[in-house]
Amino acid sequence: MNIHIKMATVVFGFILSSVETPSWAQNVTAPKQTLINIGGHVVPVVAGGLYDRFRSNPPLSVIASEAPDVDLSWFKSIKKEKVDIGFESYSPNFY
Structure with missing residues (x-):
């Protein structure tokens, strides 16, 4: 050549x-965000995302339907409990 x-x-x-x-x-395009209050702080999160819809308490069934390839069997054996970490939350979080 x-x-x-x-x-x-x-x-x-x-x-x-x-x-x-x-x-x-x-x-x-960046995902749309919404502002929520976490422990007295205004924090941006993805609008319509898991935290926007459920805060720290998404049902395991929702996680399973939105991430079908993820093995969640370990989480099925754990009891989710409300905890105080300076604000109300749930543990474990299924994120």
């Missing part, structure tokens, strides 16, 4: 990548 064609190909690739990369980034 001619050296001029190789050089033109490299230059064209460099120019194209510098033009296209910013447009790819524009198509990426």
Whole structure:
């Protein structure tokens, strides 16, 4: 292959990548967030996410349906309890 064609190909690739990369980034959107109060602090969480829907008490069945490939058998043997960690929470958390 001619050296001029190789050089033109490299230059064209460099120019194209510098033009296209910013447009790819524009198509990426961050998840919407909502603000919740945790222990007196306002904290952003993913809107509609597990913490937004259940706080620290999601049912294990919900986790199983949303992450079917995860082995949750260990959690089935543990009793979930309400705990005070400076605010009300549940342990264990199934996240």
